[in-house]
Amino acid sequence: MLMKLDAFRAAVPNGYKAPGDPGYWAITHAPGLKDAYPEHDLPDLVAWHVTREGAQPISVSVEPEITGIQQLNDHWPVEELQNTRIMLIGAGSIGSATAHALAGYGVGHLTLIDPDRLDWHNLVRHTSARKHIGRHKVTALAEELASLRPDTAVTPLPLDVIEHADHVRSLLADTHLVVCTADGVAPRRVTGHLARRAGLTAVLACVLQDGALGEILRLHPWPRHGCITCRRQSLAEAGGLDPEPALDAGYGTGTRHRPMTAVGSDLHLVAQLAAKTAVATVLERAGHPDQRLPGEHALLGLRRQPDWAPPFNLDHTAELRWRPAIPPRAGCPTCEAP
The missing domain is CATH 3.40.50.720 (NAD(P)-binding Rossmann-like Domain)
Structure with missing residues (x-):
């Protein structure tokens, strides 16, 4: 779901920049984002494609603390x-x-x-x-x-x-x-x-x-x-x-x-x-x-x-x-x- 650009800018306290064409990619870490926007079901770490039309969330694969055979x-x-x-x-x-x-x-x-x-x-x-x-x-x-x-x-x-x-x-x-x-x-x-x-x-x-x-x-x-x-x-x-x-x-x-x-x-x-x-x-x-x-x-x-x-x-x-x-x-x- 596309987030409006004003809402995305308000949710990013620093590092925000206005998108040009064709936009840019960004990664945010915001532990409180899920509670603020429950309709989006967003994890703490999110990738975004930010354009003039808004910010599109994209899932990110994060390496867990435990990997390999120890997972079993x-x-x-x-x-x-x-x-x-x-x-x-x-x-x-x-x-x-x-x-x-x-x-x-x-x-x-x-x-x-x-x-x-x-x-x-x-x-x-x-x-x-x-x-x-x-x-x-x-x-x-x-x-x-x-x-x-x-x-x-x-x-x-x-x-x-x-x-x-x-x-x-x-x-x-x-x-x-x-x-x-x-x-x-x-x-x-x-x-x-x-x-x-x-x-x-x-x-x-x-x-x-x-x-x-x-x-x-x-x-x-x-x-x-x-x-x-x-x-x-x-x-x-x-x-x-x-x-x-x-x-x-x-x-x-x-x-x-x-x-x-x-x-x-x-x-x-x-x-x-x-x-x-x-x-x-x-x-x-x-x-x-x-x-x-x-x-x-x-x-x-x-x-x-x-x-x-x-x-x-x-x-x-x-x-x-x-x-x-x-x-x-x-x-x-x-x-x-x-």
């Missing part, structure tokens, strides 16, 4: 997550989206481990922008998260979890949980081994069957919970299959009858589930029973695979299946005490 204090366990330190191994397509999701949940500190640099072929699936081409993925992610999620401190380390296993092992002493989204079989098994030896839970995330299935494995360092190698071998002996060797083949190496569907959004669905699994694990441990997960092995259908051996035979796209843990196998070098 009444609805979300912010304190527990702000005090949580998670190591994320792998900053590729799934890893970058996992990092964003973990920060969105309010995790207070992320340590990012990945030796690779962002290349042109990564852009179709990665969360980072082309301006970061040639830079380490962990560095690009750290800068992006600092801008988007300043409540999360990020330590970027361009390390290889296999080559620099001793360095990674030392960092686990100051870590509450490990997430691995790295490509390939070896990094996943090394991550699981290091985490178990450190007494930490590890969450492993990947896609199988050229991107048709998403998989999340939660590996607790508990006596009745086997490592990833034990689980794969037990499945194979039960008549299933071991899909893990295919991870070393990379995306898009299937036949024409099994086209690669590992598009970015599918990979990011897996990343979101990995982050949820990690955060739910932390919160259940902190005394939040509503965060308890239904199992330890999750399979997400990105493209239905009814012809695969159980438990990978998902009948529907977007189907989510949870399975229990599998006990350790005798003689396992990871599960048995050194």
